[in-house]
Amino acid sequence: MTQETDTTKQDVLAGRNILLSVTGGIAAYKSCSIVTALRKRGASVRVVMTENATRFVSPMTFSALSGAPVQWNMWAERTDEALSHISLQDYADAMLVCPATANVISKVACGIADDLMTAAIMAATYPVGFAPAMNAHMWEKPAVQENVALLRQRGYWFVGPEYGRLASGAVGGGRLSGQSALLACIERMLVEEKPRDIDLTGCRVLITGGPTREFMDPVRFLGNPSSGKMGFALADAAASSGAQVTLVSGAPASAGEALGFGGGFEVVEVTSAAEMLEAVRNRLDDVDVFIGAAAVADYSFVQTSAEKLKKSAETLHVELQKTPDIIRSVSESPQRPTIVVGFAAESHDVLANAEGKLKAKGLDLIVANSLLEPGSGFGTDTNRVTVLGADGFRSDLPLMSKYAVAVAVLEEVARRLEKSSR
Ligand SMILES: Cc1cc2nc3c(=O)[nH]c(=O)nc-3n(C[C@H](O)[C@H](O)[C@H](O)COP(=O)(O)O)c2cc1C
The missing domain is CATH 3.40.50.10300 (CoaB-like)
Incomplete structure (x- = not known):
């Protein structure tokens, strides 16, 4: 929390440009409602997908929900509406990778930029957050945990994952955070200079x-x-x-x-x-x-009555x-x-x-x-x-x-x- 921040009566999301980066996890469908929720709050949303994400949800769905073309192919022919990984810098106020797969987290931690999304993250001048979602065993693997720790250290934001029922039916850590927490992460990226973790463990x-x-x-x-x-x-x-x-x-x-x-x-x-x-x-x-x-x-x-009082007196x-x-x-x-x-x-x-x-x-x-x-x-x-x-x-x-x-x-x-x- 910053002291003496500017007071504005406008919703912090109103008029802001949000990049929603969808990767190839089973929770990709949940990002559809995030697009709608962001737009309801007055934000403009553009969706970038990994190629694998397009196997889970059609780009057409995100395009219809966001009202803007959806991009996943770095090599697609340039049109006036399509933004390159560099021109996304001029567009975006913040990016949330939601859901973030183990794969994409690890690629970014290693500096790999072999598709539009990871290249955009590498070229980002705006805050970038990750909302991991994966199988609990995947989440617990040292490779994932160490890459998350590295990205946190480098100033990337994280929200979740939560403990709860996973897509497989098993209960464990790795579930995508709820919509309120995801939106709050984007709001914080817009108003706070850098991520600060709140650790209330043991409280x-x-x-x-x-x-x-x-x-x-x-x-x-x-x-x-x-x-x-x-x-x-x-x-x-x-x-x-x-x-x-x-x-x-x-x-x-x-x-x-x-x-x-x-x-x-x-x-x-x-x-x-x-x-x-x-x-x-x-x-x-x-x-x-x-x-x-x-x-x-x-x-x-x-005075209270155990029985319903009758409507009799005028006052x-x-x-x-x-x-x-x-x-x-x-x-x-x-x-x-x-x-x-x-x-x-x-x-x-x-x-x-x-x-x-x-x-x-x-x-x-x-x-x-x-x-x-x-x-x-x-x-x-x-x-x-x-x-x-x-x-x-x-x-x-x-x-x-x-x-x-x-x-x-x-x-x-x-x-x-x-x-x-x-
Ligand atoms: C049905 C199915 C569900 C998957 N769900 C997840 C998931 O929730 N989280 C995850 O990290 N990977 C998941 N994967 C594995 C990823 O799709 C795979 O690692 C892929 O390479 C990720 O590509 P991307 O990171 O470029 O989108 C799933 C794969 C399949 C076939």
């Missing part, structure tokens, strides 16, 4: 996410439109960085799975603020990082009571985690209100966002946030996917954990 991370519902009777409740996306994104990104993650969520685990998150973390489903507090308290032992991203209802009903007066302050209770607990992070979604005076919460609740970091800004707030896929630290730290992030925001927050958390352990 216990407890996260709250989603809404709470305060029921008055079996069918009526006070709540809010939070989808839980931010909590799921944080949990997924923390788990992908090696942490042991528990998400206490007001949104059901099935909502996270439907959004493409999950697998590597535990979800504890709760309904009310009181249940959320209890679930958090019961799990605070040995937690290193607590992140409170839930949209907790501020009030609950004093209804109800008494409300404040719900518990979960983040404050974690921050003031004798088992306080090393780092406590809060979220502040505000409709006005966003930074002043967030700063007030940061101090009043004794937090280390607070992630502030406006509920009224287009592309931010409840239910959106994106968010534009400012991260504030109790020590005066401030980072204004551009409009990014919630997953990319999660990664940026975790990057700062990891930096602070490392500092505190020195």
Whole structure:
């Protein structure tokens, strides 16, 4: 995370030129949806394929999805639309090799440039990332691991692979990262100068996410439109960085799975603020990082009914009571985690209100966002946030996917954990 980055209300992907390089792995078909997702966010996409990739997905499919010619043959006749490995430099703001085969990773590590894609990577003046996907045994081979380490050392970006169900049906490491993580990698390539790894191996991370519902009777409740996306994104990104993650969520685990998150973390489903507090308290032992991203209802009903209330009176007066302050209770607990992070979604005076919460609740970091800004707030896929630290730290992030925001927050958390352990 860079300090004092430029603030822009435009989506970080909008108007950017992305090269998607597809290699010959079984996950090549998943890149089709990446093209669509990038274009939906306002990016222009051109697809380069290896010749072997064309055996898995037809170039015609990518051409139709990207709205641009697809290239794989370095020796094809030049047309006005076709770009050479050199002229791709003028086009691209970033390239993601997705999926990246063991073969292409190893070729690039050796400096081989015998087709359009590898020649373009060799000539690249833009950031290049790899999203490896392969059989678990292939991924674990020293040749692949050493070549990945070499490429990381040379400043190439990597996203994944993930642990999970592979094409063969076996479960292991080597599955292509999910769409959110892939897009977040491209976003980070566009805003950060160089790749920084977030290593949370051995850390216990407890996260709250989603809404709470305060029921008055079996069918009526006070709540809010939070989808839980931010909590799921944080949990997924923390788990992908090696942490042991528990998400206490007001949104059901099935909502996270439907959004493409999950697998590597535990979800504890709760309904009310009181249940959320209890679930958090019961799990605070040995937690290193607590992140409170839930949209907790501020009030609950004093009187509740086990039976559905009849609609009889013209007006209804109800008494409300404040719900518990979960983040404050974690921050003031004798088992306080090393780092406590809060979220502040505000409709006005966003930074002043967030700063007030940061101090009043004794937090280390607070992630502030406006509920009224287009592309931010409840239910959106994106968010534009400012991260504030109790020590005066401030980072204004551009409009990014919630997953990319999660990664940026975790990057700062990891930096602070490392500092505190020195
Ligand atoms: C059905 C099938 C699936 C394959 N899946 C993968 C894969 O997921 N990852 C991988 O690294 N190689 C995979 N391979 C092997 C590659 O296709 C092979 O190494 C090829 O040379 C890669 O070419 P490229 O890197 O130039 O695209 C697969 C091969 C076949 C026949």
